[in-house]
Structure formats: structure tokens, C-alpha cells
Amino acid sequence: MVMDTPSPGLSRGMALLFAVSCGAVIGNIYYSQPLLAVIAHGFGQSAASLGFVVTLTQLGYACGLLLLVPLGDVLDRRRLIVILLGCSALALLAVALSPGLVWFAAACVALGLCTCAAQLLVPFAASLAAERERGRVVGTVMSGLLLGILLARTFSGLVAQLGGWRLVYWLAAAVVVLFTAILASALPGDSRKPPLRYRALLASLLTLARAHPALRLRALYGALAFACFSLFWTGLTFLLSQPPYAYSEAQIGAFGLVGAAGTLAASGAGRLADRGHGWLVTRACCLGILLSFGLLWLGGQWLAALLAGVLLLDVCVQALHISNQSVIYALAPEARSRITTVYLVGYFLGGALGSGTASLAYAGAGWLGVCLAGAVFAGALLALCLAARLREESQTAPCWN
Numbered sequence: 001m002v003m004d005t006p007s008p009g010l011s012r013g014m015a016l017l018f019a020v021s022c023g024a025v026i027g028n029i030y031y032s033q034p035l036l037a038v039i040a041h042g043f044g045q046s047a048a049s050l051g052f053v054v055t056l057t058q059l060g061y062a063c064g065l066l067l068l069v070p071l072g073d074v075l076d077r078r079r080l081i082v083i084l085l086g087c088s089a090l091a092l093l094a095v096a097l098s099p100g101l102v103w104f105a106a107a108c109v110a111l112g113l114c115t116c117a118a119q120l121l122v123p124f125a126a127s128l129a130a131e132r133e134r135g136r137v138v139g140t141v142m143s144g145l146l147l148g149i150l151l152a153r154t155f156s157g158l159v160a161q162l163g164g165w166r167l168v169y170w171l172a173a174a175v176v177v178l179f180t181a182i183l184a185s186a187l188p189g190d191s192r193k194p195p196l197r198y199r200a201l202l203a204s205l206l207t208l209a210r211a212h213p214a215l216r217l218r219a220l221y222g223a224l225a226f227a228c229f230s231l232f233w234t235g236l237t238f239l240l241s242q243p244p245y246a247y248s249e250a251q252i253g254a255f256g257l258v259g260a261a262g263t264l265a266a267s268g269a270g271r272l273a274d275r276g277h278g279w280l281v282t283r284a285c286c287l288g289i290l291l292s293f294g295l296l297w298l299g300g301q302w303l304a305a306l307l308a309g310v311l312l313l314d315v316c317v318q319a320l321h322i323s324n325q326s327v328i329y330a331l332a333p334e335a336r337s338r339i340t341t342v343y344l345v346g347y348f349l350g351g352a353l354g355s356g357t358a359s360l361a362y363a364g365a366g367w368l369g370v371c372l373a374g375a376v377f378a379g380a381l382l383a384l385c386l387a388a389r390l391r392e393e394s395q396t397a398p399c400w401n
Helices: 012-029 033-042 048-067 069-073 077-096 101-128 131-163 165-186 198-211 213-240 249-266 269-274 278-298 303-328 333-396
Strands: none
Touching: 012 048, 012 077, 012 101, 012 131, 012 165, 033 048, 033 131, 033 165, 033 213, 033 249, 048 069, 048 101, 048 198, 048 213, 048 333, 069 077, 069 101, 069 198, 069 333, 077 101, 077 165, 101 131, 101 333, 131 165, 131 249, 131 303, 198 213, 198 333, 213 249, 213 278, 213 303, 213 333, 249 303, 278 303, 278 333, 303 333
16 A cells, blocks of 8 residues: 655656656557558558457556556556556567557557556656645646647657658657656655555455545546547548548648647646636536537538537547546545546546447448537536536535425
8 A cells, every 4th residue: 555645746847757758658559540541551451440459459458457557556656667668668569560460459459558557657646746736747747648649649640651650669669668767767666565465456446436426427527538539539530531631641640739739728627626626627628528529520521620629629528637637636545546547447448439439430420420429428428417516516505494
């Protein structure tokens, strides 16, 4: 168990290192998204049929969150992070050397499993931050992570355009090796009490979920929001690789720059949470996600609407995610890695559902099908948010006899 002692705070330099490291690591599982068409062509498959690789990668990531991230509460997190980053580098090399689709898919699953190191860095930073600045620190680190998700698409599209998709993974492996060395030197060690047994550690996940209704609710918010996010970004590759757009890999990847601008705008969500405006952020984000799919539907033929929809969707998904984490990290300071696991297993299962739905929706009804599926997920998210708020208000309203 983590010794929960008051923290003197986290310097801006260290917070920046956590943020950049998270971005560099998490990008590993998103490089393939703008490259689905070119990778599928190389393996003799259709682009839509390769959407399952994104789903498998996210399922591998969810397995890492479930089976490995809880160890952050009982083991030295610096050592655990360094080991997982080393394994990530090996998985990236396996992807780069893939001789066929089966090997590629298996290597992507292994890569997803090891990339969970990014989600050890987030609660690590939260535990090092002082209470008064935790929302700001989480917002900074999460902005780095979310920028990594989006800029990974831009990076992979540009590199693949210049040197082929395999070069993307060779370069990514080199970046991971670099950050492994930096973090091994810069991260502080953890002091630990005698650890729980692994089986008891996993069983405690259910105990935490039962004990904290706010954790369950925020995990559902996250799952539905990330389903919308993954559905859009997977479906976008299919839309942009065909007429009327017919963009190259680099042009498709450049859409990540629009999302990156949204992430920077969302970074203030942690500060608003610190000031007690978490519910306002949550409701605004849920409504914004739903509205974004109207713009995205228009974007099937109108580039300006597509860009506006991307920006709105990404601002709202990222701000909601930061708001969620500001809430859950206040629940059980001694179990932040396991809190992260419960929240993010749901989050990335939602992402896997969204990316899988994108392939089916696009195959069945094209871009309209993708936008309708996204509106269904977003509508469920908004309804859940409003119902939770009404329930909370009814429980706190005064009763008159």
C-alpha cells in the first residue's frame, strides 16, 4: 500500500516531464489509425476490415490497465514504469517487423498491454502533487497524454508519407528507449508497506467500485465519451481516404493538429474543478459531445463543418476526462493506481466498443451511420449526466414535515 503522506508539491518542470512522457508513451497505440488504409493495402485487405486492429489494441490496453496498473499501489512505480517501457519498445519493434496481418495484430495487442505505463504516470503525478494544486497537475499531465493521442496521428501520417508505415514504428521504438532512460533517472522511488497479495489486490478493485458511487458514475461517463471519441477517429480515416476528400496519409494525420488545439483549450478543466465547478464542466461537455455529431455529419461534404466538429468533440471529451480524474483522485488517496484501473478499464472498453462500432456503421451506412452511432452514445451520456444530477439534487433537497 502507498504511504499517503502530505506532498510538498510537484515542480512545474517535473509536471512537464510527466506530461511529455505520457504523450510519448500513449501515442504508441494510436499510430495505426490514420494508416489503416495503407497498412491494409500492404496486407491485401480492405481499410474497413482493418478497423478490428484498433479494437484489439485497445482491448490489450484495457487488459494492461486491469492486470498491471493496480501493481502501482504495491510496487515501486519507477521500476514498474521502466520495465513496461522496455517491453513497449520490444512490442514496437515486433510491429515494425510484422510479416503478415496476424503477426501485426498480435504485436498490436502486446503493444496495448505494455502502453498502460502511461496510466501509472498519471496517478504517480497526482500523488506527488500538493492537495491545493492536484487539479492543475492532473490537467497538465492529462493534456500531455491527450496531445500524445492526437499528435500521434499527425506524426504517423507524415512519417508514413515520407518513408512508409514501418518507419513510424522504428522511430517510435527509439523514442520510447529515450524516455525509458530519462524516467529511470528522474522519477523518485516509492516507499512501500508490505504489499497485498496479487489476488487480493485485484479483488480490491471490486471493493473500491462498490464503495465509491462517484467512481462508477465517472467510469460510465468516461466509457461513453471515449466511445464517441474512438468511433469518430476510426471512422474519420474511412471518410477521408475516399471521395470527396481522398486525402493522403499525411493529410489525414494532420487532422490531429485540430484535435490538439482542442486539448489545449480543455486544459483549464482541472483549474475549474479546483474551484468547485466540476458539475458545470461535466454538463457542458456532455451536451457539447452530442452537438458535435451534428457538425460532423455536415462534415461529410463540408470541410469547415468537419473541422468545427472535430474541435468541439475533442474539447469536450478531453475536458470531461480531466474533470472525471479530478473527482476520482480525491476518493481514496492510498489507492490511486487501483482507482485509475477501475476508471480506465471502463474508459478503454468504451473506446474499443466505439472503434468496433465505427467499422460496422461505416460498412452498413457510410459516414451517416458513424454519426448516428455517435449521437446514440452521446445522447446516452447526456441522459446519464442529467439523471445523476437530478438524483443528487433530490437527495440533498430539504424535507419539510
